[in-house]
Amino acid sequence: MGKSKVARYRSTPGRQAMVRLVLMCGVTLLLVPSGARAGQDGVVANPYEGDPAARRAGAALYGTRCAECHGADAKGISGPDLTALWAVGTSEARVFQTIRRGVPGSIMPSSSAPENELWAIVAYLKSVSTVPPVEFTTGDADHGRDIFRSTCVRCHRVNGNGGRLGPDLSRIARIRSRAALTLAIRDPSASMAVGYRTVTLVTADGELIRGVKKGEDVFSVQIVDTEERLQGYLKADLGEVRDETQSLMPAFGSDQLSDDDLDDLLRFLGTLNVVQ
Amino acid sequence: MRLTRLVVIATLFALPSSAWLAARQDPAPGVTSQDLLQGLKDPTSWLTYSGDYSGRRHSPLTQITPDNVHRLVPQWTFQTGTMTRGRGFETTPLVSDGVLYVTGSNNFAWALDARTGRPFWRYRRELPDDLTYGASAPVNRGFGLLGDQLFMVTLDAHLLALDRRTGSILWDVELADYHIGYAATMAPLVIGDKVIVGISGGEYPTRGFIDAYDPETGARHWRFYTIPTADEPGGDTWPFTGVRERGGGGTWATGSYDPELNLLYWGTGNPNPDYYGADRLGDNLYTASLVALDADTGLLRWHYQFTPHDTHDWDSNHVPVQADIMWEGRPRQVVMVANRNGFFYVLDRVTGELLLGTPFTDTTWAREIGPDGRPIVLNDGSQGCLPDYWGGTNFMPPSFDPVRGLFFVTARETCATFIPQKPEIAPGRRSSGGTVWVDSDKGYGALRAIDVTTGERRWEFRYPTPTLAGVLSTAAGVVFAGDNEGNFMAFDADTGENLWHYPTGSSIWGAAAMTHMLDGRQHVLIPAGTTLTSFALPDERAR
Numbered sequence: 001m002g003k004s005k006v007a008r009y010r011s012t013p014g015r016q017a018m019v020r021l022v023l024m025c026g027v028t029l030l031l032v033p034s035g036a037r038a039g040q041d042g043v044v045a046n047p048y049e050g051d052p053a054a055r056r057a058g059a060a061l062y063g064t065r066c067a068e069c070h071g072a073d074a075k076g077i078s079g080p081d082l083t084a085l086w087a088v089g090t091s092e093a094r095v096f097q098t099i100r101r102g103v104p105g106s107i108m109p110s111s112s113a114p115e116n117e118l119w120a121i122v123a124y125l126k127s128v129s130t131v132p133p134v135e136f137t138t139g140d141a142d143h144g145r146d147i148f149r150s151t152c153v154r155c156h157r158v159n160g161n162g163g164r165l166g167p168d169l170s171r172i173a174r175i176r177s178r179a180a181l182t183l184a185i186r187d188p189s190a191s192m193a194v195g196y197r198t199v200t201l202v203t204a205d206g207e208l209i210r211g212v213k214k215g216e217d218v219f220s221v222q223i224v225d226t227e228e229r230l231q232g233y234l235k236a237d238l239g240e241v242r243d244e245t246q247s248l249m250p251a252f253g254s255d256q257l258s259d260d261d262l263d264d265l266l267r268f269l270g271t272l273n274v275v276q
Numbered sequence: 277m278r279l280t281r282l283v284v285i286a287t288l289f290a291l292p293s294s295a296w297l298a299a300r301q302d303p304a305p306g307v308t309s310q311d312l313l314q315g316l317k318d319p320t321s322w323l324t325y326s327g328d329y330s331g332r333r334h335s336p337l338t339q340i341t342p343d344n345v346h347r348l349v350p351q352w353t354f355q356t357g358t359m360t361r362g363r364g365f366e367t368t369p370l371v372s373d374g375v376l377y378v379t380g381s382n383n384f385a386w387a388l389d390a391r392t393g394r395p396f397w398r399y400r401r402e403l404p405d406d407l408t409y410g411a412s413a414p415v416n417r418g419f420g421l422l423g424d425q426l427f428m429v430t431l432d433a434h435l436l437a438l439d440r441r442t443g444s445i446l447w448d449v450e451l452a453d454y455h456i457g458y459a460a461t462m463a464p465l466v467i468g469d470k471v472i473v474g475i476s477g478g479e480y481p482t483r484g485f486i487d488a489y490d491p492e493t494g495a496r497h498w499r500f501y502t503i504p505t506a507d508e509p510g511g512d513t514w515p516f517t518g519v520r521e522r523g524g525g526g527t528w529a530t531g532s533y534d535p536e537l538n539l540l541y542w543g544t545g546n547p548n549p550d551y552y553g554a555d556r557l558g559d560n561l562y563t564a565s566l567v568a569l570d571a572d573t574g575l576l577r578w579h580y581q582f583t584p585h586d587t588h589d590w591d592s593n594h595v596p597v598q599a600d601i602m603w604e605g606r607p608r609q610v611v612m613v614a615n616r617n618g619f620f621y622v623l624d625r626v627t628g629e630l631l632l633g634t635p636f637t638d639t640t641w642a643r644e645i646g647p648d649g650r651p652i653v654l655n656d657g658s659q660g661c662l663p664d665y666w667g668g669t670n671f672m673p674p675s676f677d678p679v680r681g682l683f684f685v686t687a688r689e690t691c692a693t694f695i696p697q698k699p700e701i702a703p704g705r706r707s708s709g710g711t712v713w714v715d716s717d718k719g720y721g722a723l724r725a726i727d728v729t730t731g732e733r734r735w736e737f738r739y740p741t742p743t744l745a746g747v748l749s750t751a752a753g754v755v756f757a758g759d760n761e762g763n764f765m766a767f768d769a770d771t772g773e774n775l776w777h778y779p780t781g782s783s784i785w786g787a788a789a790m791t792h793m794l795d796g797r798q799h800v801l802i803p804a805g806t807t808l809t810s811f812a813l814p815d816e817r818a819r
Contacts, residue, residue, distance in 0.1 A: 160446060
């Protein structure tokens, strides 16, 4: 393992870039911290730090590989908001590894792209990162918790309690902007996350099964139905698989959830940021 | 059946969405303790590693028969994307309500649609880079299941509870410090309100144990150490404290459970160092043994040591198989083990009394058990050509057909020379204590049917190389097994005739098949390499 790491490292453009940077800074290689030279798995610093060309290259790579889920502005669509990563203390090495390894339990795949490409993407993401969040500091968290318990908890979990039909919201304020969360509450059908998109299955007898879609191919569909049961169906047994445009989550307009109540709810979700 | 609830859902669908929210039913109930007690009575389920608590891995299903098994065809193949060099995809999937729950190498796990093999969710544990035993055998043998919780052990020696609907972690407790050499690979056994787990790492200076945890909280109810302290019974079978505390005795194969006796039966592993015994003179209890524990307290009820003072890495980590049989004219409750030392044993499972101990292999180590219940050792290694360190069989599950009275086991015939060497003992450092030369030209494998009342071999089917495939049998008289060359095979339980095979492309290694009904069709599943494949007879339904 150790040997191959070194071998791979020596051949990477990433290191060449770092060497260039080091020489530009007028110091010798010997002064480079060993951690920063550790190669792809275990690198602690981005060899492209501050390199505008790498940043531009990273932006282009991001646009083709990441934007579909994370948004052209990296503020998240179905995937998380990536502009808040540094604000919540995520390290560059961690971002690199997440891209490299993917995210278990999600549709975020692993990547076998060359190391320098991943570092370029990391450099781009850092360039669009926001300052630490100040978005969830207004409102009454206790009242927000009450709203959550009366309104959201049947379908959403936080810290191990609640329903499973909708996404777990324990970390949602860490990975979504206030604007994105507001939109998701006011108009949940505007963007349904992959894995939570409403589907209606019409049986051969015309009966309806409703749930959120977890998977589908030409011949079958996998859902979590409204009883929270994981269920697979063969399309040959169904009359129709209907992808709905409306989320199972009701829209909470200002008549149902005032701006103040929304503020309280977001504040509550913001408190979940705190590592227990 | 699945459509009966649809009317309710259809009604809900017609409601405004906010009304739907209020009217939504509580989630469907999960698997209960009663379901687990009933074992394989529900033909659509396979809820625990061996199928039921008896450890028989014998299914009551009869749709697939010796006459039609040749028509089996793959229904789907799931690609895990994770593998283990030199080991197998060793899991037994669980199935409930049409969903398969599967663990894989490197602590991956999935919930799969049993109709298609398509995943509902995936889980992967982030493992540390400095695993010890877990790095050399990054395998996992399956989930335990209770309620809506799945239980899985990890290569860094933790026990996890996962939400079976989402794959998210509900709790995570450390079993032991992996830095020392511990890991965990077995399928947890859920009994009543306890999750029973064992530990791996007997090649390192570890001390084995069996634990019981609360399914809701992860709190530990009890721990049984397989190596006693100096003042406990068995403590005098070790020379001094320093050796005892790192004496091995792993517990890495899932045990069985008798609910009426409330006894757990569990095999224990080799003493450490594996091959070098000079510094641990004595029998080294309770290594290479079967222990019967009170399930409420974890206290030892009885034990039987198969290989006293083992120096061959002959762990006794096997599924103990329970049966109620006629023995010398009267009914006996027995537990059976085909052991790595090459012997087949039948013990009274109430008292631990040895009823039968006879070779099921051509082992030269010993050929009989003496009146004192100990093997009469003929060749401790100095004569050469002993069964190798993988043993006359291994942890791969056997099966037992109670109607035929036959015990089906994969036997390994090998010839090895053990060369012990005093190892350096240090935490996190492997201390096997020697090397083993295996004469590969003399090895072969065999599926053998043993008459449990006599120990005699009813039939065998030979494989070209020593094999580590487990066995599943069914009430229809079909035995499923496999070989090192990757063939998944079906046999006639009465004759041993090979009826069908399917080349999976990777060794059937450490895994046994499981079977369940789905949409009126019997499915048989086998993991091999990086794939899990489900087989069934052709679908005759009109499309």
